[in-house]
Amino acid sequence: MERIGEAEFAVMEVLWDAAPLTAAEVAERAPVDRRWSMATVKTMLGRLLVKGVLTHEEDGRRYLYRPAVSRDDYLAQESERLVDRLFGGRVTPLVAHLAQRDRLSPRDIAEIEALLKALKP
Amino acid sequence: MERIGEAEFAVMEVLWDAAPLTAAEVAERAPVDRRWSMATVKTMLGRLLVKGVLTHEEDGRRYLYRPAVSRDDYLAQESERLVDRLFGGRVTPLVAHLAQRDRLSPRDIAEIEALLKALKP
DNA sequence: GCGAAACGATTACATCTGTAATCACGAACT
DNA sequence: AGTTCGTGATTACAGATGTAATCGTTTCGC
Numbered sequence: 001m002e003r004i005g006e007a008e009f010a011v012m013e014v015l016w017d018a019a020p021l022t023a024a025e026v027a028e029r030a031p032v033d034r035r036w037s038m039a040t041v042k043t044m045l046g047r048l049l050v051k052g053v054l055t056h057e058e059d060g061r062r063y064l065y066r067p068a069v070s071r072d073d074y075l076a077q078e079s080e081r082l083v084d085r086l087f088g089g090r091v092t093p094l095v096a097h098l099a100q101r102d103r104l105s106p107r108d109i110a111e112i113e114a115l116l117k118a119l120k121p
Numbered sequence: 122m123e124r125i126g127e128a129e130f131a132v133m134e135v136l137w138d139a140a141p142l143t144a145a146e147v148a149e150r151a152p153v154d155r156r157w158s159m160a161t162v163k164t165m166l167g168r169l170l171v172k173g174v175l176t177h178e179e180d181g182r183r184y185l186y187r188p189a190v191s192r193d194d195y196l197a198q199e200s201e202r203l204v205d206r207l208f209g210g211r212v213t214p215l216v217a218h219l220a221q222r223d224r225l226s227p228r229d230i231a232e233i234e235a236l237l238k239a240l241k242p
Numbered sequence: 243g244c245g246a247a248a249c250g251a252t253t254a255c256a257t258c259t260g261t262a263a264t265c266a267c268g269a270a271c272t
Numbered sequence: 273a274g275t276t277c278g279t280g281a282t283t284a285c286a287g288a289t290g291t292a293a294t295c296g297t298t299t300c301g302c
Contacts, residue, residue, distance in 0.1 A: 039292045076222050082203050092232045101197050109237050111213045116230050160262045
């Protein structure tokens with residue numbers, strides 16, 4: 001899967017939330033703090049099409065855009081990239097790191113424990 | 122902390138592994154598959170200095186470079202960025218995701234469980 | 243029918259990144 | 273002393289990215 005930038009990701013988020021949408025609808029729903037012009041949104045949509053992570057179907061004179069990859073697949077790709085690049089492909093060091101850095105609340109710990117327990121055969 | 126690219130990260134890895142080093146030494150120890158020219162290594166070192174993630178001290182006519190941020194701090198920053206951006210800042214969904222994607226071996230699970238147990242008061 | 247609005251497509255442009263050549267200068271060799 | 277060599281600094285350049293203006297059509301209101 002092709003890599004996408006942060007702004008492109010913001011567009012994907014809109015479409016993962018609701019699809020299919022027209023370009024104008026995407027623009028409406030884009031994060032307000034980006035203050036995108038319609039032109040910018042259209043550029044993003046065009047590039048995402050080229051990258052193959054979006055598809056579009058004709059709807060009269062305009063297009064309806066929808067994701068071609070699932071958010072889950074995208075998350076998987078990015079997570080694995082990080083784990084591979086920074087933690088030698090091992091998940092444990094990542095969790096250890098987050099734990100050490102106080103990114104785990106007691107509730108997180110409980111949740112993760114439950115989750116792991118459920119995984120065991 | 123300023124963001125750094127992947128090639129820049131490769132240079133940092135060299136210096137996290139051994140420091141201080143001269144530019145020539147960094148070039149020697151750089152990943153072979155990169156096939157970097159000296160010029161490239163020097164560009165990287167220069168940019169990393171500007172970004173403030175390296176420091177250098179004079180050693181006669183050349184410099185000795187050393188990291189200005191710890192690898193741990195860098196990992197923390199990048200991990201948190203990913204967790205924030207993709208998982209709403211919650212670690213649990215990330216672990217859940219990795220688990221679902223078969224990125225966790227039974228051994229991983231055991232290790233993480235031990236790790237979490239140690240965290241509890 | 244005609245001007246304006248709506249669209250997609252094309253082009254533009256600055257910044258960042260990866261890769262590198264070239265420059266300037268002092269040191270070392272011969 | 274003159275030439276080469278190691279070193280940092282400057283400049284170059286292509287591709288990706290973020291942001292946007294402009295162009296060419298088509299359609300819609302009037």
